[in-house]
Amino acid sequence: MSQFRLKMNLQLFSGEKTEQATPKKKADARKKGQVAKSNDLPGSFVLLAIFLTLMMLGDYFKQHILMLFGNLFEDWLLMDLTAGNVMTLFNDVTWELLLILMPIFAVAMVIGLVGNIVQFGFLLTGEPLQMKLSKLNPLNGFKQIFSARTLVEFLKSVLKLLIIGILVYSVIAKEWERILMLASLPIQQIFTFTAGLALNLGIQTGAVLAVLAFADYMYQRYEHAKSLRMSKQDIKDEYKKSEGDPLIKGKIRERQRRMAMQRMMQEVPKADVIITNPTHFAIALKYDASKMEAPTIIAKGMDHVALKIREVAREHDIIMMENKPLARALYERAEIGDAIPPDLFQAVAEILAHVYKLKGRVKSS
16 A cells, blocks of 8 residues: 555556546647547548549540540631630630649638548637747757658658558559550540559558558557646646645635624624523524514524634623523524524523513613
8 A cells, every 4th residue: 555655656647648638738738739630531531432433433524635635626726816816716715624633622622621630629720820930949840750740740751651552553553454555545535544454443542541540540640638737746736736835725615604703603692682592502693673574693603613603702792691492593594694593482482581581681671
């Protein structure tokens, strides 16, 4: 047991970051743009989505490509070069290119946004764009170049190139004999074969990159969680900042209690009677028929506080009546400023009547 405590104390004072990040630490990091993300994931999804789009909209792209080159070779090469014809030619070519590229751009934009939102949700912050002199420090630059993270990124790039190279070689090797025969085939068959081969290769490459990017994303999540780890002292400091220092809060509460005690003691001289237990409880009651519907508790206390109430009552000649059950019931069932419970009206009324009778005797004497 002593060895365990010694180990815990060593971890606490060494500042070793062994604890998971608190929600506040994660929220602060997110506001700064520090989130777990893989830059490869949106790119791989975009590549895969574009080739799937080309495959699904193959007839659409074929039609507009044939229109573009058909008009070029059949009409535009034979047209007279005038200012009006050149502008018409430019507008037609631009429009056909837009029709060809718009689906690709739309898919790339949508998939790129979705690829980032899936990783870390919607996040809009300008913190990473702020100018910081620390980013210009050459020592930090050298540390980043020769860091373990840079080595991991380099190995990832080599692995991707190796896998893609093997994939391209295997796909081309299967079709090598047909590739050698392309020179003897018509243009349309060459175009069809080349497009099919490119689509097949693009889809397979995109799928492989998507799998590698997902693995990279899981690694980035691990690294991000590791970078946000906190020591036990960090957690204590964060708690103090968010909740306040327990010592200071304790002093504030103690001061509030003293002030409340002083205000309560200032009300004791206004009481009509003090009901005691006789030493454990003291309840100060006041009743003004013109302002109150029932007697009201203006002070109460137990043990030390009860003793102070009795001392103030003696100093101001307030009558004290001993009634153990009534004192305990009033202490437990009503707070300062509350009227007494209805079922205690009779008992309190008898005491007040006796008190008024005693006061009347004193006045008459």
